[in-house]
Amino acid sequence: MNYDFREIEAKWQKYWAENETFKASNDSDKPKFYALSMFPYPSGAGLHVGHPLGYIATDIYSRYKRHKGFNVLHPMGYDSFGLPAEQYAIQTGQHPAITTENNINRYREQLDQLGFSFDWSREVRTSNPQYYKWTQWIFIQLFNAWYNKKSDKAENISSLISIFEKEGNANIEAACDDDTPSFDAATWNAYSEKEKQEILLKYRLTYLADTEVNWCPALGTVLANDEIVNGVSERGGHPVVRKKMTQWSMRITAYAQRLLDGLNKIDWPQPLKDSQTNWIGRSVGASVTFDVISNESEKSQDTIEVFTTRPDTIFGVSFMTLAPEHELVAKITTPEQKTEVDAYVEATAKRSERDRMADVKTISGVFTGAYAEHPFTKEPIPIWIGDYVLASYGTGAVMAVPCGDQRDYDFAKHYNIDIPNIFEGVDISEEAFADKETTVITNSDFLNGLSYKDAMKKIIAELEKMGHGEGKVNYRLRDAVFSRQRYWGEPFPVYYVDGMPQMIDLEHLPLQLPEVEKYLPTETGEPPLGNATEWAWDVKQCTVVNNQLIDHKTVFPLELNTMPGWAGSSQYFNRYMDPRNDDAIFSPEAINYWQDVDLYIGGSEHATGHLLYSRFWQKFMFDMGYVPKDEFAQKLINQGMITGTSAFVYRELDSNKVYSKGLIEGRNVVPIHADVSLVNASDELDVEAFKQWQPEYKDAEFILEDGKYIVGREVEKMSKSKYNVVNPDAICEEYGADSLRLYEMFLGPLEQSKPWNTAGITGVHSFLKKLWKLYLTIEDKEPTADNLKTLHKTIKKVEEDIENFSFNTSVSTFMICVNELTSQKCTSKAVLEPLAILVSPYAPHIAEELWSRLGNTASIAEAPFPKFEEKYLVESSKEYPISFNGKMRFKLELPLDMSKEDIEAAVLSHEKTKEQLQGRDPKKVIVVPGKIVNIVG
RNA sequence: GCCUUGGUGGCGGAAUUGGUAGACGCGCUGGAUUCAAAAUCCAGUUCCUUCGGGAGUGAGGGUUCGAUUCCCUCCCAAGGUACCA
Structure with a gap:
């Protein structure tokens, strides 16, 4: 009887499917275990051998836990909204739903043949309306919520409105827009409905705002920061520019601190935690306000707020730098400096982010002619602009302390600005001194002689007393833009009345994607949904109707943007708990039974995207009382990438000869990828097959060694273009x-x-x-x-x-x-x-x-x-390694119950010991019973 | 630059709290079986060696009876991140 794996595997895969062997119950006496693999985007290329690695690991653990008596949930689904299907649709006109369906079927076939213990009855697809109904629902929940910093959690917007009605917003501490005005109860109550809505939008956890976004003209869409790699789009490598647009945003910054703190209680890989920590980018310091000295006779009201992590060095300030985009630049620039400043601002605006990033060494800037007043010394401080200050971080302005910051130092040196030294016994003639722990402050009035720590405390207290600043924590994390100008994504459940967004009631969801003629932006530059003819909301009938019926009385335009890729993946793990529920995202019973993911396995590329957004939504769901845990996955493992082993042939330049690897030394050759399937285990190329595969080489002369053509090998990422993809089928x-x-x-x-x-x-x-x-x-x-x-x-x-x-x-x-x-x-x-x-x-x-x-x-x-x-496993004797000066020389079988003394005696009397010692007396004998004997001598 | 993770035979990689470095597999070498091949089985395979032995886990130093493992300095690779004030 031979091992007939084909028959066996087909037989059992059929058995598992027919008997629903891996179907999980939401009710069991057994302890629960939730094992999850990151669900894939079903791409047209299908799976290669790298994809199943994480799935196999999760599957092994799931099956093990089942043997261990757990009720195991091990689901799988598809993250099926996404750009490739849409781009294919643009090229071919085929509906993305069809492409996606085909790809999913192919994936399913490939997954099935690997024998995974998935509970397929719980499969989810993010592009399925029954699924995205709940993505739309979460969006509405976020819209109807604000973040109360006093209770440190999200609350329903109604609690905010009732405070406004009673006392205005003076006592509210909330995560809100910077430009939120102050008002009292009377003012609030006198606002029109539209004005009220405008104010509320500044507090909602998802809000509409004019934001500067990363616009990718080639893709015709906005990209999130984590979708941009090295200044170009992650998909396709197209250039990205900054552009102002009205967009939905997610107020993730409200959760910055909790996202940071939560990392301490989850068992996730350190590198992943570190990259989330860096992404959130918490820095502790102070905000300090500088008054601009008016050069006219009338009193200037202008102030410049800066954020600094080193307020203790405030007496070392010798200039200030504003980002060229800073709003005050135009206002404070003196007439003499205007031409130069304008030219600089214009030149900076022209340079792309990418140029600016690539070119970090060049120091550039312009003096505005204006001065600010030092809050303590009252000395005038020149105000410069420079592109090393970024408008998007902090306040877009810095107080420059050249003795303590290398960039300020270089700038000061370059423009001959004073570099006062405020560090005791430190030489700053060559470079700035940034080590805050090892010196004390000097030349700083009341801070003299203090350490960094003490000076920090004192200066912040002093600033607060004077009303010139306060201790502050700043985050690098930005609110997440949530609108995409794409077709193949979740439609927003939003229509517009008088320009203000209105939510569609849950009972009318899902709001399904409309059919469109073309998947491209419209001629007027609107997103693809602008091509839909049936895309208006009738509030009477509560249904989608033809655009021509829009009268702004009972029929209103619907939102044309769609949600980003991460919308559907940010709560999918919870939806698996109760995936067919049409009345709720999941039942309370289901979420209370499964609680959270016990083991989550997936790639590290999702560190600052999916895994951060999911944690954010989970915390929101927790605040609203929908989920019992504020972290969704207790343990996470990043599986490593399986790389390909590319094969190369070597063509000589200016000839028609292709040399075997051993013959290329001293020749001028270019390596050319050969398909790995044409090469055997001993690196020999099937030359005829290669010629057939690449007909341009059919007349080339292949120079062999020992009658074989040997290819070169190199480890690279698996990719079609490198011909090194290995297919599991x-x-x-x-x-x-x-x-x-x-x-x-x-x-x-x-x-x-x-x-x-x-x-x-x-x-x-x-x-x-x-x-x-x-x-x-x-x-x-x-x-x-x-x-x-x-x-x-x-x-x-x-x-x-x-x-x-x-x-x-x-x-x-x-x-x-x-x-x-x-x-x-x-x-x-x-x-x-x-x-x-x-x-x-x-x-x-x-x-x-x-x-x-x-x-x-x-x-x-x-x-x-x-x-x-x-x-x-109990043994009675042990083969002891006998080592001399730590080197094992021979072995000796001795009973395990032998005493230390007897072991020593037995070893020392052994003839090989004498041979090793060659007459020397051992200086010391170490006997570790059950382990080793070491003789020093 | 900073953060993180790594660096062990020809290759992928093993090595519990410091205790026999190179498990297991690939590849390679030799042999058995076979008309032959595939398959299978057996033996060998870190390097050097005068066959006694010696060296050896990126480099150098340290702690220790003993270091792949702990400490210090440095080099290299991969990933993340960056004029972040």
């Missing part, structure tokens, strides 16, 4: 899903990135064949002591490995176990039965088959995990 066909699963795990530690090399799969495949052979004869006889020892050390190791996510080492443990049992000629059912369970999380198909051959009728999935028993 072919591997499943040749070796089976169990081999692929084992091999992906065997490759190396889960979190590490590692190169793929298909050749190695024969190792795990022949392991499975050996495992199969072990079960050809099964007898009901007593296992030997050796059998039990092998089994129990395997149980122990595999259990530890799974708990530590060290899946690679358990694959070797299985190999050792099977090798040992084979040489022991083990046929005992009492050993082979538990072994099948151990293997089952990793190689579930073969395990099920062996399990049924052992006479079991139920699936192995629910079989209890074997119990490790120490007694089978």
Whole structure:
């Protein structure tokens, strides 16, 4: 009987599907376990071998937890809104829904053949109206909420309105727009409905505002900061410019501190936590107000507010710098400086963000001619503008302390500005001194002699007393722009009355995407939904009607933007708990049962996107009482990337010769990617196949070495253009899903990135064949002591490995176990039965088959995990390594119960010891019973 | 620059609290079986060696009876981030 993996795998995949083996119940006496893999975007290219890595890991853990007696939820779905389907639609006219459906079917086929224990009855698709109904619902909840800093949580907007009605907004501490006016109750009550709505918009957690956005002309859409890499769009690498637009934004900044604090209580990888911490970018300091000295006779009211992390260095200020975009620039510039300043401002505006970032070394700036008054010394301080100050951070203005900040120092040197030294005993003739811990302040009036810490406290107290500033915490995190000018995304449940946004009631949701002729922006520059003819809201009938019926009385225009990619993924993990519920995003029973994700596995590329936004929405849902936990995933693991091993041929420049790798030395050759499927395990290229694949080489002369063409190899990211993509289908066909699963795990530690090399799969495949052979004869006889020892050390190791996510080492443990049992000629059912369970999380198909051959009728999935028993591992003797000066020289078998003294005597009297010592007396003998003996001499 | 994670044979990678470095697998070498091949099985495989042994985990130093593991300095790679005041 041979190991017929094709038949076995098909048989059990069918069995699991028919018996709904992995269907999770929302009600169980067992403890719950929620294991989740990040759901994929179903791209047209299908899966390559890198994609399943994380899914396999989650699957192993899920299956293990099931063996351990847990009620396991292990769902899968699709993040199915996105740009590629839309761009395909633009090119071909095919509806993105069709493309998406096709891609999903292809994904499902590929996933199914890998034998995952997904509960497919809970599948979600973000582009499905029954799903996005609840994405729209969350949006409305955010619209109807404000952030109360006093209670430090989000509250319903009605509580804000009732405060406004009673006392205005003087006592409110809220996360709101900077330009929110102050008003008392009488003023509020006198506002028109529209004015009230305008004010409320400044408080809502999702709000409409004119924001400077990252506009990508090539894609015709706005991008979030995390969708831009090195100044160009992440998708496609198109240039991005700054542009002012009216956009929906999410007030994530309200949660900055809680997003930071929450990191302490979740078990997520340190690098991921660090990048979220950096992204949030908390800095502690003070805001300080400087009065602008009027150069006219009348008193100037202008003030410049700066944020500084070093208010203690305020006596070192010798100039101020404003961002060229700062609103005061035009106002304070003196007539003499106007030409120069205008020219500089214009030149800066022309430079793209990218140029400005790339060019950090050039120092540039212009003096405005204006001065500010130092709040303590009352000295005039020249005000400059310079593009090293960014309008988007802090207040867009800095107090420059050249002795303590290198950029200020360089600027001062360049423009010959005074550099006063306020640090005791520090030389600043060459560079600024930024180390705040190792010196004391001097030349600073009442701060003299104080350390950084004490000076900070004192200066902030003083500033607050004078009304010239206060202690402040600043965050780099910006509110998240939530509008996209795309077709293939969630429509906003919003229509406009008199220019003010109105929400559509839940009972009328989902608001479904309209059909459009074209998926491009309209000729007037409106988003693709502007092409829809049926896209107006009738408030009487509560339905979508034709645009021509818009009368602004009962029929109103609908929002034309759609939501960004992260909208659908920010609560999907909770929706899995109750995915078919049409009355609520999930029932209270479901969320109270499942609580949160126990294990979340996915790529690290989502660190500052999906994983930050999801935490934000979860905290909001928590504040509103919808979810019991304010962090959605207790443990998170980033699986490493599987890289490809590209192959190269070497074509000589100016000739038609292609040289084998060993012959390129000294020749002027260019490496050219060869498809990896044309190369065998020994790096030999199938030259004929290559010529067929690239006909332009059909007349080329291939110069061989030893009769073979050897390719060069290099590890690169897997990508179509590098011809190094390895597809799991072919591997499943040749070796089976169990081999692929084992091999992906065997490759190396889960979190590490590692190169793929298909050749190695024969190792795990022949392991499975050996495992199969072990079960050809099964007898009901007593296992030997050796059998039990092998089994129990395997149980122990595999259990530890799974708990530590060290899946690679358990694959070797299985190999050792099977090798040992084979040489022991083990046929005992009492050993082979538990072994099948151990293997089952990793190689579930073969395990099920062996399990049924052992006479079991139920699936192995629910079989209890074997119990490790120490007694089978107890040894009576130990082969001691005998080392001399720390180097192991020989081994000596001694009883484990031998005393230290006896061990020492036995070792010292051994002839090899004498040989090693060559007559010297040992200076010292270290005996660690059960471990080692070390002789110093 | 800063933060994070790494650096071990030809390759992927093992090594519990410091205690036999190189498990397991690939590849390679030799052999068995075969008409032959595939498959399978057996033996060997860190490097150097005068075959006694010696060296060795990115480099250098330190702590220790003993360091891949702990400490210091440096180098290299990957990822994140950046005129962030």
